[in-house]
Each structure stands twice: as structure tokens, then as C-alpha cells.
Amino acid sequence: MNQNVKELSDVVIRFSGDSGDGMQLTGTLFSDASALAGNGISTFPDYPSEIRAPQGTVAGVSGFQVHFGNRKMITPGDYCDALVAMNPAALKANVKWLKPDSTIILDADAFTEKNIEKAGFKTDNPIEELKLSDYNIVMPDITGMTRQTLEGFEMDAKSVAKCKNMFALGICFYLYNRPLEYTFEYLTSKFAKKNPKIAEANIAVVKGGYNYAANNHLFANTFDVKSSTQEPGIYRNINGNQATAWGFIAASEKSGRPLFCGSYPITPATVILEELAKRKDLGVKTVQAEDEIAGICTAIGAAFAGSFAVTTTSGPGLSLKSEALGLAVMTELPLVVVDVQRGGPSTGLPTKTEQSDLAQALYGRNGECPVVVLASSSPSDCFDYAFQAGKIAMEHMTPVILLSDGFIANGSQPWRIPSMKDYPTITPPIVTEIAEGEQFRPYVRNEQFARGWAMPGTKGLEHRIGGLEKDGRTGSVSHDPDNHAEMTRLRAAKVAKVADSIPAQEVLGEREGDLLVIGWGGTRGHLQSAVEELQAEGKKVSLCHFNYINPLPKGVEEILGGFKKIVVCELNCGQFADYLRQNFQQYTFEQYNKVMGLPFTIRELKEKFVSLLK
Amino acid sequence: MEQKKYTAADFKSDQEVKWCPGCGDHAILNSVLRAMAQVAEEKQIDHEKFTVVSGIGCSSRFPYYVRTYGFHSIHGRAGAISTGIKTANPKLSVWMASGDGDSLAIGGNHFIHAVRRNVDLNVVLFNNEIYGLTKGQYSPTTKLGKITKTSPFGTIEQPFKPGELVIGARGTFFARSVDAEIPLTQKCLVAAANHKGMAVTEVLQNCVIFNDKTHAPYAGDKATRAEHTITLEHGQKMLFGANKDKGLIFNGIELEVVKVGEGGVSVDEVLTHDAHAQNPVIHFLLAGMKYPDYPVALGVIRDVEAPNYDSEVERQIEEVKATSKITCVDDLLRSGSTWEVK
Numbered sequence: 001m002n003q004n005v006k007e008l009s010d011v012v013i014r015f016s017g018d019s020g021d022g023m024q025l026t027g028t029l030f031s032d033a034s035a036l037a038g039n040g041i042s043t044f045p046d047y048p049s050e051i052r053a054p055q056g057t058v059a060g061v062s063g064f065q066v067h068f069g070n071r072k073m074i075t076p077g078d079y080c081d082a083l084v085a086m087n088p089a090a091l092k093a094n095v096k097w098l099k100p101d102s103t104i105i106l107d108a109d110a111f112t113e114k115n116i117e118k119a120g121f122k123t124d125n126p127i128e129e130l131k132l133s134d135y136n137i138v139m140p141d142i143t144g145m146t147r148q149t150l151e152g153f154e155m156d157a158k159s160v161a162k163c164k165n166m167f168a169l170g171i172c173f174y175l176y177n178r179p180l181e182y183t184f185e186y187l188t189s190k191f192a193k194k195n196p197k198i199a200e201a202n203i204a205v206v207k208g209g210y211n212y213a214a215n216n217h218l219f220a221n222t223f224d225v226k227s228s229t230q231e232p233g234i235y236r237n238i239n240g241n242q243a244t245a246w247g248f249i250a251a252s253e254k255s256g257r258p259l260f261c262g263s264y265p266i267t268p269a270t271v272i273l274e275e276l277a278k279r280k281d282l283g284v285k286t287v288q289a290e291d292e293i294a295g296i297c298t299a300i301g302a303a304f305a306g307s308f309a310v311t312t313t314s315g316p317g318l319s320l321k322s323e324a325l326g327l328a329v330m331t332e333l334p335l336v337v338v339d340v341q342r343g344g345p346s347t348g349l350p351t352k353t354e355q356s357d358l359a360q361a362l363y364g365r366n367g368e369c370p371v372v373v374l375a376s377s378s379p380s381d382c383f384d385y386a387f388q389a390g391k392i393a394m395e396h397m398t399p400v401i402l403l404s405d406g407f408i409a410n411g412s413q414p415w416r417i418p419s420m421k422d423y424p425t426i427t428p429p430i431v432t433e434i435a436e437g438e439q440f441r442p443y444v445r446n447e448q449f450a451r452g453w454a455m456p457g458t459k460g461l462e463h464r465i466g467g468l469e470k471d472g473r474t475g476s477v478s479h480d481p482d483n484h485a486e487m488t489r490l491r492a493a494k495v496a497k498v499a500d501s502i503p504a505q506e507v508l509g510e511r512e513g514d515l516l517v518i519g520w521g522g523t524r525g526h527l528q529s530a531v532e533e534l535q536a537e538g539k540k541v542s543l544c545h546f547n548y549i550n551p552l553p554k555g556v557e558e559i560l561g562g563f564k565k566i567v568v569c570e571l572n573c574g575q576f577a578d579y580l581r582q583n584f585q586q587y588t589f590e591q592y593n594k595v596m597g598l599p600f601t602i603r604e605l606k607e608k609f610v611s612l613l614k
Numbered sequence: 615m616e617q618k619k620y621t622a623a624d625f626k627s628d629q630e631v632k633w634c635p636g637c638g639d640h641a642i643l644n645s646v647l648r649a650m651a652q653v654a655e656e657k658q659i660d661h662e663k664f665t666v667v668s669g670i671g672c673s674s675r676f677p678y679y680v681r682t683y684g685f686h687s688i689h690g691r692a693g694a695i696s697t698g699i700k701t702a703n704p705k706l707s708v709w710m711a712s713g714d715g716d717s718l719a720i721g722g723n724h725f726i727h728a729v730r731r732n733v734d735l736n737v738v739l740f741n742n743e744i745y746g747l748t749k750g751q752y753s754p755t756t757k758l759g760k761i762t763k764t765s766p767f768g769t770i771e772q773p774f775k776p777g778e779l780v781i782g783a784r785g786t787f788f789a790r791s792v793d794a795e796i797p798l799t800q801k802c803l804v805a806a807a808n809h810k811g812m813a814v815t816e817v818l819q820n821c822v823i824f825n826d827k828t829h830a831p832y833a834g835d836k837a838t839r840a841e842h843t844i845t846l847e848h849g850q851k852m853l854f855g856a857n858k859d860k861g862l863i864f865n866g867i868e869l870e871v872v873k874v875g876e877g878g879v880s881v882d883e884v885l886t887h888d889a890h891a892q893n894p895v896i897h898f899l900l901a902g903m904k905y906p907d908y909p910v911a912l913g914v915i916r917d918v919e920a921p922n923y924d925s926e927v928e929r930q931i932e933e934v935k936a937t938s939k940i941t942c943v944d945d946l947l948r949s950g951s952t953w954e955v956k
Contacts, residue, residue: 036953186951236952250943260702262694280931281938282946285701290727294694297687297724301667301698304685305706309698327688416955417947456665456683456699456706464627464677466686467670476629477678 004221010069012077017086027064038227044076056118074525078601089119109143149208170209245275247386255426260307262298269340292320306455352597353407356572375521394428449494509542516563530605622647638793638819649803669716673740676711690721744825777901787813
């Protein structure tokens with residue numbers, strides 16, 4: 001180990017290269033090694049929507065950012081301490097994410113005249129052109145040394161070239177004093193069946209990179225990040241989409257209702273369907289439907305038949321599902337629709353994050369058509385909000401829209417694995433029998449205004465539901481004016497009633513102060529970091545972050561009244577701010593909005609808050 | 615155990631039927647109720663095991679009139695909703711009532727994919743070649759050139775033949791009947807219910823208000839039907855005409871109508887109907903036969919065995935469950951790469 005080891009509290013590394021360079025794997029291996037070494041981590045992949053965009057171009061750059069530290073990490077970090085760029089395009093694409101004292105690791109072999117030109121540089125010296133001369137740049141012949149390391153492995157040139165990312169990983173492992181064993185174990189088990197020689201080759205290249213950095217004194221000093229003090233327990237890494245899928249399976253187990261997912265592939269939501277499709281062992285049924293409409297309609301059919309039904313999508317898909325969602329509202333069936341939001345409108349920015357589907361979730365249907373709206377706020381809490389969405393849908397007999405976004409869906413963090421015995425039982429109002437001679441009336445409600453769930457196949461409960469308005473007493477089709485008014489009122493009252501069974505709104509920090517920061521959903525990590533940093537500086541700032549959007553939790557009005565100023569921060573043009581204005585007309589809501597397909601940075605948030613505090 | 619008896623009356627709901635007087639739907643409702651009673655008796659299953667699903671349109675009022683579970687959904691989506699119901703609970707007998715506009719226009723995508731997947735559904739396709747509930751616009755099955763409210767100068771669109779669509783989408787069952795032919799419709803629907811997989815029964819239906827007599831030239835009355843339709847039966851010669859003196863032969867390229875017997879071909883040369891043949895070519899040609907060049911084919915045209923979607927889902931679940939180490943959510947959460955903090 002290097003003698004000059006500096007201890008840091010947290011570090012951000014960005015791995016970048018061509019979309020075929022294996023940077024997602026490199027980043028994942030680095031973050032897994034850090035997590036296993038006890039660090040808090042948060043990661044975020046940043047990749048183009050093309051699977052293989054033209055090689056060597058800026059459009060084809062794929063990146064993976066990892067933030068690791070000596071405490072729980074709640075964001076993948078704004079700017080990076082180290083950048084790995086496997087070609088000139090990757091350097092060009094990521095230069096805006098560098099901190100002033102960043103370390104830049106480049107593959108000298110990739111900086112050929114042709115590649116420099118492909119990346120769109122005007123001169124033959126990218127480093128000067130990007131004004132990077134003062135940075136700490138290391139530029140070994142990564143491709144060449146990978147080739148040398150693998151001499152004698154009898155591998156073809158293409159397979160050899162594929163290993164160069166491991167050389168860069170080895171350098172990073174040395175620079176940040178990471179243990180190597182976890183990565184070796186992973187590579188060995190991954191290729192154990194397919195080709196053990198590939199594992200050996202990759203391990204050799206990781207070692208090659210590590211030793212090269214050590215022997216050549218590539219860095220004046222190396223760094224270490226101590227492990228965080230974590231609550232004892234079993235941990236794993238989890239991304240938001242996987243957590244969402246598993247949360248649904250948990251809700252299914254706790255309700256005893258089999259899980260059904262009808263869905264159509266769409267970025268960035270597809271992984272939820274993929275995760276659920278794997279779970280035949282837990283009885284999960286998935287239908288990959290012919291379109292978004294069939295996705296939700298198969299789910300509605302399954303809900304009628306007695307399943308806990310979900311459908312997964314992103315913004316454009318939610319648009320297509322609107323009419324059927326209205327049917328689910330009208331028939332009062334339990335259903336969860338997940339919208340993993342991306343940049344819109346239309347196809348927009350499929351692989352980039354945004355929070356611009358809120359208004360669609362709240363209002364985007366014909367008629368008076370209220371649904372419950374929830375939002376997850378971190379990769380791991382996607383599990384809990386998927387569970388909650390299922391609980392609310394089934395116990396209140398209502399569709400629920402669960403909003404996630406590309407940032408938390410693809411981001412991952414360590415998660416202390418919970419035990420299912422700590423989760424509540426879900427008790428839907430299932431009807432199983434009826435007194436002899438009586439007829440089942442589908443719209444008779446319980447004290448929460450939820451109707452009974454009578455499943456086809458149950459003797460004596462035969463009934464008809466549908467999109468036409470029904471008589472609240474008999475369940476027959478009705479065009480009666482008073483009945484329609486009453487049913488409209490009841491459908492809204494049922495959704496409003498959910499406020500009684502969700503937690504009151506919380507505040508991070510004091511309940512009185514100069515500035516109340518408001519956010520919702522996936523921006524939580526950034527808002528919390530910015531607010532906590534300002535609190536540490538003595539500023540009277542608090543955070544009120546929402547996961548329950550419709551209905552709003554209790555206690556919001558009291559919170560709003562405790563602050564001189566209120567700012568609503570969201571990755572759209574002010575949809576939640578407008579919703580709050582509609583609900584709390586006596587307050588003034590300032591806004592901070594961003595629609596760049598990117599998460600907030602803590603830096604920009606702090607600047608905004610400081611300016612509001614003046 | 616004592617065998618329970620069922621009649622059509624057992625399946626009739628208490629709701630008032632609101633179709634126009636003279637509408638073909640009344641006869642189809644009768645046929646369906648009789649078919650359900652027959653299926654219930656043969657399989658000894660009760661009302662509650664039946665579910666009727668529909669989309670939007672005149673025919674889609676159907677679920678209200680059947681005494682069982684019903685779902686009157688939204689336009690075109692009955693195929694997808696039925697797929698969800700049947701996949702979620704394969705024990706149900708799922709029947710779908712849908713019209714030519716509902717299933718072949720707005721719901722065309724769901725229709726062909728339900729056929730392709732071979733979901734075990736029993737679809738009654740009411741084909742009146744018109745949009746009735748919106749009062750008389752042309753549909754995807756309206757005959758070319760027909761004057762309707764939205765085609766005041768005649769349609770310029772080629773119509774679908776539902777049977778060709780079903781067989782083209784690799785369908786495993788297709789039958790055709792006429793609304794007034796209640797015994798034939800009942801027979802087709804019972805065969806459809808016994809078929810494991812997606813069964814489509816097209817019923818040529820008269821819309822007395824907006825498209826009256828559209829099927830009359832070949833299916834108008836008994837005499838016309840004898841001359842201009844052919845009722846196919848598996849294993850029987852393809853003969854038609856009041857005196858069974860006309861038949862169908864295959865000339866290597868297409869079907870041909872021939873005179874049989876004196877002055878015509880020998881009955882041996884006439885095709886024998888094989889509804890169970892996997893090869894769909896003859897079925898496709900039969901389903902596509904058009905008046906006046908050919909008789910319109912009625913009866914079960916295609917009925918072949920193939921794995922059906924909902925059973926395959928169950929099979930996979932059983933297979934995976936038998937070998938997986940994951941038996942509950944706690945197992946799942948602890949699967950794969952984990953580490954312990956002490």
C-alpha cells in the first residue's frame with residue numbers, strides 16, 4: 001500500500017467510455033467493492049438511449065457515477081473527484097462534471113488522431129483545448145498494457161480489448177485503496193460456467209492496472225474512505241426498479257392476493273416487468289402485452305378476477321392508459337400504475353430524469369376521476385412505497401398511481417434488508433358469501449367508502465360491473481342525475497379518506513424558520529443534502545418532502561405557517577407548486593425548477609436557498 | 615353424485631333487454647344462454663364459474679343479460695380484459711361478446727394478439743357490418759362501396775373477413791353462424807367452449823335499423839341459406855344446395871364450386887372437411903369464401919389443438935416452483951449478493 005494515504009469523508013468517481021466499453025460493469029464492480037468494504041454508496045448510471053450509438057462520438061458515451069463515503073450517501077454526488085475517460089469523446093462529454101482538483105484517468109492509446117476528430121475536437125490536443133492542463137491527469141497506455149498482460153492467454157484481439165476497462169478499474173482500486181477480493185470473487189463466479197478463462201483474464205488485468213499504478217508512482221498520494229457506522233443487519237445493493245418490483249411482491253404476500261403484472265416495455269420502467277417475470281417461483285404472473293392499453297386492461301381484468309394487479313410504464317404509456325384508468329376508477333377495482341418518469345413531452349428524453357408527469361397523474365383523465373397518487377423518493381424506499389401503493393389500492397378499492405423517476409429507478413444504494421414480519425398485513429374488503437335469498441350489491445361501501453371485492457367464481461355473488469354509471473344501491477346501469485352526483489361525490493370521498501390511514505406530514509429540521517424547502521419524489525437526496533449543509537451553517541432552513549401527494553397527508557397547513565418563505569423545488573415547471581397553491585391559497589410559494597433531464601445539484605440548490613434567505 | 619340439469623332460463627338475468635325489436639342480438643342471446651346451459655350441464659359447472667366480458671357497442675350490452683359475473687368494459691378492450699381475467703383465474707369459463715367495430719377496428723390489436731397467444735377465451739363476434747350504437751357509420755367489415763352516414767358516396771375500403779384475420783393470426787378455432795340459426799350457433803358455441811384456446815365464433819347478425827338485410831342475399835331465409843351457404847361438419851363431404859347437388863373441390867390453387875352427380879363430378883372428388891388439420895390453407899380459403907362466387911361457409915371451420923396461454927403460464931409456475939430455492943419474500947430479499955454489518 002502507498003505510504004501517503006489521505007483520508008477523505010466521501011469521494012465521487014465517474015467512469016465513462018463508449019457505450020460498448022463496459023463502463024456500467026466497471027462502475028458497479030467499484031461500488032460493490034466499496035459497499036462491501038462498509039462505505040455508504042449511491043450510484044447513478046448515465047447512458048444514451050441508443051444501444052450502440054456511433055463509436056467514438058460524444059452521443060455514444062456511457063457513464064456511471066458512484067459516490068462513496070464514511071456515512072450513508074443519499075445522492076450520487078454533483079461533481080466528480082476522479083474521472084475515468086476511455087476515449088476523447090468521454091472526456092469531452094464529462095468535462096463539465098469535474099471539480100477543480102479532479103484526477104483524470106485517460107487511456108493514451110485511445111487518443112488517436114481519428115478518435116480525437118470523431119469526438120469533434122478542433123485541435124489535436126484535447127487536454128489543452130478543454131483547458132485541463134492544470135488538472136491531475138494520468139494517461140497510461142491502457143489498451144497496450146492490457147494486451148501485454150494477456151499475452152499467453154490465447155485470446156483474440158476483440159476479447160482482449162474488452163478487458164481494458166478492468167485495467168482502469170485496477171488503477172482506481174489502487175488510488176482509493178479498495179480491497180480486490182470481492183471483485184475477483186464476482187468475476188470468478190460470473191464466468192465459472194461459461195468460460196473460467198475469461199475470469200482469469202479479467203482478474204489478471206485488474207491486478208495489472210493496480211500494480212502498474214503502484215509501481216510507477218502514478219499518484220503523489222492515494223486516498224482512503226473509512227467505513228460508515230451502519231445499523232447492524234444484512235445489506236444488499238438495490239436499484240429503484242428492482243425495489244419497486246419486490247415491494248409489489250411483498251404486498252401480494254401480505255394480502256394473500258396473487259400478483260399480476262400486465263405491462264409493455266418502456267424506458268426507464270422495463271426493469272420492473274423484467275424483475276417480476278423472473279418470479280414465477282413466487283407465483284407472480286406477468287403478461288407482456290401488445291401495447292400500453294392492453295397492459296393496463298389485462299391488469300384490470302386480473303383485478304376483477306381477484307389478483308393484486310399492477311401495470312408499469314413511463315409518461316407516454318400513462319397517456320395511453322388514461323381511458324382504462326378511468327374504467328378502474330369507475331369499477332372501483334384495486335390497481336397500481338407505476339409511472340417511472342422521464343423527460344417529456346412525447347418521446348422526449350427517454351433515458352433522462354424529470355418529474356413532469358405529476359399533473360398527468362393527478363388530472364389526466366376524462367370526467368371527475370380521482371386516484372391516489374404516491375411518489376417514491378430513493379432507490380430503496382421504492383420498496384416501501386410500492387408496498388404502500390398495494391396496501392392502499394386493495395384496502396380502499398381504488399387505483400393508485402405510484403410515481404418514480406429515471407434517477408431513482410436506475411440509481412442504487414445499499415439497503416438494510418427488512419424482515420417481512422415487520423410489515424403490516426393487508427386486508428382487502430373481500431366478500432365471500434351472502435345471506436340466502438339476498439342479492440349481492442357491488443356498490444355497498446364500508447366505513448372507508450370502499451366497496452366489496454367479490455371475485456368471479458364465488459357462489460351467489462354474481463354481479464356486473466362496467467364503465468357506465470351504476471346505481472349506488474342496486475348496481476344496475478343508471479342515468480339518474482342525483483345518483484350520478486352522489487356516486488361522483490363518493491368516489492372522491494373514498495380517495496380523500498385515504499388521508500386517515502397514512503402518516504402525518506414530516507419535517508426535516510425545525511418546524512419554524514426562515515425558509516421551508518418543499519420537494520416531492522426522487523429529489524429527496526439532493527434537497528436533504530442541501531438543507532442539511534445549510535442547517536450546519538446555522539441557517540434556519542427546513543425540508544418538507546412529500547411521498548403522499550393525493551390525498552395530501554394531514555398537518556401540511558400547520559407546517560407551511562411556520563416559515564417566512566416557502567420554496568417548492570421540482571424537476572418540472574412548477575406542477576406541485578400549482579397543486580399546493582390550489583390547496584393552500586393563503587401562502588406564497590416560490591419556485592425552483594429545472595428541466596434539463598438531470599437531477600438537481602446540491603450546489604445550485606444551496607445558491608438558490610441562500611439567495612432566498614437574504 | 616347427482617347430475618345437475620340446466621336450461622337457458624338458469625342463465626337469464628333479471629335485467630330488461632334493451633336491443634331494438636327485430637335486432638339479431640336477441641337470437642344470439644338465446645343461442646348463448648342455451649350453449650351456456652349445455653356447457654354447464656356437460657361439465658357440471660355452475661353460473662358463478664362463467665364470466666362474460668364485453669367492450670362497447672350494441673352487442674356489448676350482453677353481460678347485463680346473463681346471470682353470472684359480467685364486465686362491460688371500454689371500447690375495443692374486451693380482448694385484453696378477458697386475457698387478464700383468464701390468466702389470473704384459468705378455472706373460469708370466460709366468454710367475450712364483441713362487435714365488428716369493437717374487436718376489428720378500435721380493438722383490432724388486442725383481438726389478433728389474443729388469437730396469437732391462444733388464450734382460452736370463447737369469443738362471440740357479432741358481425742352486422744355497421745356501427746349501430748353510434749347510428750350507422752361503416753365498420754371494418756362493411757362491404758366495399760356501401761353507402762353509410764360516413765361514406766355518403768360509398769366506402770372505398772376493403773373489408774376484413776374475420777375468419778381470415780383469425781387464421782392469419784395463427785388462430786386455433788374459428789366458426790361462423792347466422793343469428794337466426796339458433797341451433798347452429800349453439801352448436802358452434804359449445805364446440806368453442808370445449809376448445810382449449812382462443813375460439814372465435816362469428817355470427818352474421820342483422821342490424822334492422824342501420825344495415826338491414828346486409829346478409830340477406832346468402833343468409834336471409836332458409837331457402838337462400840340452403841343454396842348460398844355451406845354448413846361444414848368435420849369428417850363430412852363439403853356438399854350444399856337444397857338437394858346437396860353442389861360441392862367444393864380444391865384445384866391446386868383455389869377452391870371451386872362444382873356440380874355433383876349426374877353431369878358433374880363424382881362425390882368422391884368433393885373435399886371432406888377436416889376441421890382438425892393443422893395446416894390452415896383450406897380453412898383460410900373456406901373462411902374467405904364470398905357470395906356470389908362461393909357459398910358462405912358456416913359451422914366449425916377450424917378447431918385444432920395447440921398449447922394455450924393460460925395453461926402454459928400455470929405450467930411454467932409449477933415447474934419453476936418445483937426447483938427454486940425462493941419460496942417467500944424473505945428468501946427473495948436475501949438472495950444474491952448480500953453482506954452483514956455487525
